[in-house]
Amino acid sequence: MRxxxxxxxxxxxxxxxxxxxxxxxxMLSPSLYTLTKKPLEIKYKRQAKALAPSVLDELxxxxxxxxxxxxxxxxxxxxxxxxxxxxxxxxxxxxxxRVYFAQQSFELFKHPISLNSNQALGLVDNIVTTIPKxxxxxxxxxxxxxxxxxxxxxxxxxSKSSNDFIDIKSSIILSIIFMIFAISFGVEGxxxxxTISNQSxxxxxxxxxxxxxxxSRDSILSKYNKIDKIERKKRExxxxxxxxxxxxxxxxxxxxxxxxxxxxxxxxxxxIYSDLAKxxxxxxxxxxxxxxxxxx
Amino acid sequence: xxxxxxxxxxVLISSFLLMIMTFIYKSTSYSxxxxxxxxxxxxxxxxxxxxxxxxxxxxxxxxxxxxxIKQGVSQAKIKEFKNRNKKLKASxxxxxxxxxxxxxxxxxxxxxxxxxLDIKYKNEKYRLELKCKW
Numbered sequence: 001m002r003x004x005x006x007x008x009x010x011x012x013x014x015x016x017x018x019x020x021x022x023x024x025x026x027m028l029s030p031s032l033y034t035l036t037k038k039p040l041e042i043k044y045k046r047q048a049k050a051l052a053p054s055v056l057d058e059l060x061x062x063x064x065x066x067x068x069x070x071x072x073x074x075x076x077x078x079x080x081x082x083x084x085x086x087x088x089x090x091x092x093x094x095x096x097x098r099v100y101f102a103q104q105s106f107e108l109f110k111h112p113i114s115l116n117s118n119q120a121l122g123l124v125d126n127i128v129t130t131i132p133k134x135x136x137x138x139x140x141x142x143x144x145x146x147x148x149x150x151x152x153x154x155x156x157x158x159s160k161s162s163n164d165f166i167d168i169k170s171s172i173i174l175s176i177i178f179m180i181f182a183i184s185f186g187v188e189g190x191x192x193x194x195t196i197s198n199q200s201x202x203x204x205x206x207x208x209x210x211x212x213x214x215x216s217r218d219s220i221l222s223k224y225n226k227i228d229k230i231e232r233k234k235r236e237x238x239x240x241x242x243x244x245x246x247x248x249x250x251x252x253x254x255x256x257x258x259x260x261x262x263x264x265x266x267x268x269x270x271x272i273y274s275d276l277a278k279x280x281x282x283x284x285x286x287x288x289x290x291x292x293x294x295x296x
Numbered sequence: 297x298x299x300x301x302x303x304x305x306x307v308l309i310s311s312f313l314l315m316i317m318t319f320i321y322k323s324t325s326y327s328x329x330x331x332x333x334x335x336x337x338x339x340x341x342x343x344x345x346x347x348x349x350x351x352x353x354x355x356x357x358x359x360x361x362x363x364x365i366k367q368g369v370s371q372a373k374i375k376e377f378k379n380r381n382k383k384l385k386a387s388x389x390x391x392x393x394x395x396x397x398x399x400x401x402x403x404x405x406x407x408x409x410x411x412x413l414d415i416k417y418k419n420e421k422y423r424l425e426l427k428c429k430w
Binding site for chain 2: 172200208211253
């Protein structure tokens with residue numbers, strides 16, 4: 001048996017155990033589980049566990065059951081069904097480490113163990129069973145239950161949650177996965193927020209401190225944009241005149257003011273005029289003079 | 297309610313909520329970074345444009361550069377050339393077409409505002425009046 005200093009409490013369906021604030025192990029009396037033995041040719045525990053509901057089906061009343069399986073010393077599979085909610089109700093406020101079945105230590109029940117004034121636990125066909133004390137002969141000695149009944153292995157961890165939606169192992173694994181994602185999202189998010197940099201703008205503004213304020217930038221921009229637009233237009237106009245001159249026209253007058261740009265040119269050859277009229281909007285003002293005008 | 301009873305569920309839900317929150321943080325940081333990058337780019341372009349315009353149209357050496365307009369033109373053809381207070385008033389006469397072209401080219405290559413440009417052709421020669429500021 002396991003050398004265990006943790007207190008092992010024998011739990012019976014109609015007996016409230018004595019409360020302790022220490023962590024305890026629990027051994028269930030047969031009143032809290034249903035058991036059957038089947039000599040099945042199954043190798044693995046998980047296969048046996050998968051079969052447990054169908055094996056125990058006929059023995060169980062309506063209700064929600066959890067299942068456990070183990071092999072006894074003869075290599076026969078022991079199938080157990082238990083109602084977890086019933087056990088949780090009895091163990092309210094207890095800090096439970098592990099829960100075992102009395103059958104797991106069946107060899108220690110060769111000598112009957114007293115449950116209460118009327119009942120005892122004993123062996124019937126190597127199965128731990130609740131037996132009325134009256135069935136034993138007078139003078140029968142009953143042994144007391146202690147920590148030495150703690151089995152070496154098996155049993156189950158008792159999750160006191162009201163449902164079996166997720167077991168402890170899965171919840172721990174999922175929590176770890178969620179935490180890993182959380183950390184990676186956090187790191188990624190921090191990376192994004194720290195890459196926001198105004199470095200190039202700051203360098204520019206260091207060289208041009210007068211442009212620090214958006215207001216002054218807008219004001220400079222609107223002032224020079226206007227100049228740039230008008231002056232470019234004037235230069236484009238002058239450029240287009242030189243292209244007309246290339247056609248053989250002769251510049252007569254040119255006036256550029258703040259409102260308009262007007263040019264007059266003399267053209268000797270009428271064919272030049274018709275060529276020009278195709279590409280530029282010009283006006284014939286007579287005597288071989290054409291006018292080209294644009295507003296600013 | 298005994299909280300101890302639900303400790304694993306609480307840890308699971310907390311870690312899930314933490315994951316959701318960090319995901320929201322990541323998404324928000326990403327979109328902020330995106331929009332800030334675009335804003336920075338626009339601001340950068342705007343500042344560069346302001347600098348370029350200022351350097352072009354606000355060139356402090358223009359007063360000197362403007363004098364180059366009369367270079368290559370004989371003094372007899374320069375009727376007036378006043379370069380004062382960032383303003384130029386110039387008048388040329390008896391210019392050949394080549395001289396006129398040279399002057400116009402120089403004017404258009406300088407970042408100055410042409411207030412008035414008046415060219416007249418008479419007796420095979422050109423007369424030019426020019427008013428500029430910068």
